Amino acid sequence: MATVTELRYYPVKGCAGVGAAQAELTRAGLAHDRAFMVVDEQGVFRSQRRDPLLAAVRPAVEDDGRRLTLTAPGAEPVTVAIDTDGPRREVRLFGAPFLGIDQGDDAADWFSGVLGAHSRLVRVPPEHDRVTDGLIPGTSGYADSCAVHLLSRSSLDRFNELSGVAALSVDRFRPNVVVDGWAEPHTEDRARRIAVGDAELGYAKLAIRCSVTLVDQSSGAKAGPEPLRTLARYRRAAAGGVAFGSKFAVLRPGTLRVGDELAVGAWGASEL
Structure with missing residues (x-):
């Protein structure tokens, strides 16, 4: 059974994240x-x-x-x-x-x-009514796109195996939810509906990675060419760019906690 191992929110777009053992999940993330x-x-x-x-x-x-x-x-x-x-x-x-x-x-x-x-x-003003794109649309604050970015530990482990350089930590990819327990890397690409805690997530799209992943998140210094160099070898998306992790809309708000189990209610094919 897959479980939540990390929760992280980013109050100011582009700035450092805040880890939490428990967080309220709103329609906007x-x-x-x-x-x-x-x-x-x-x-x-x-x-x-x-x-x-x-x-x-x-x-x-x-x-x-x-x-x-x-x-x-x-x-x-x-x-x-x-x-x-x-x-x-x-x-x-x-x-x-x-x-x-x-x-x-x-x-x-x-x-x-x-x-x-x-x-x-x-x-963000209270009346903010942004509609985000993807297979299941939703809303978000000033995020690049969707409300929740989910990444599995097995996906990160696979990347670090293939890169052949010093392992990157998960914070380089700035996820909101980190999941462990899926043996197969990139399982998050195929999960279409996920119940976690008393909330539910709906798959929107793959997370297409940009040059932000080249920045060391502790120092604010660019530290490329990884991960984009390695991702370009095995994670090229059909629509362009390289994908790592997946974006989700919030179907049902609720409370998320580290240790919550994930139940996938619907699966689909990877869009990669």
Whole structure:
């Protein structure tokens, strides 16, 4: 039986994740996941693709979602009150327009100093109604696409066997849910409906990997060419790019816990 071995959410898009033994799963993913986003002066999102130092920023949502604390090497920590009803501004994510609530000058000045470029921090507004794509559509905050990224330990073990270099840790792939117990690598590609805890997930699509996987998640420094070099040898997707892990929509919200068993209610063929 497969079980959940890690849960991780990423409060600020592109920044470090927060591990949890238990997390609420909402329609948009784990609570607080990608609820915030750093944007440039034009409102375009920043990511590790061009700002790898985001990986070294460690956010913490405190006081039941009322405060956000940000820390990074070489910078004084800052704590800001989370604004959930301030004026909206237009932001852009992969060219698509969305709205965000600006979180004030303290957060903006802090990120601008850490990244060395003008930046603002915005939060998803309560009325955010994004629809994500895939076999089963869903919603999410400021994630690249779907609400939940799930990766199995057997898939990571297989990658590390094939790479022939120092093993990469799972955080290089920034999953929300890590699963152990599936003997066959990439079983997550074929699982179409998964009951876990009192929640249910529906398969959306393969997770197509980008240059973010080249960034060391502890230092914020680029450390390529792995994993993309090895993935290009055996995980090329028919639609383009290389795939590793799968994305899921939330069919039924609930509570997830490390140790929860996964029950797959429907299977399908891999899209690879």
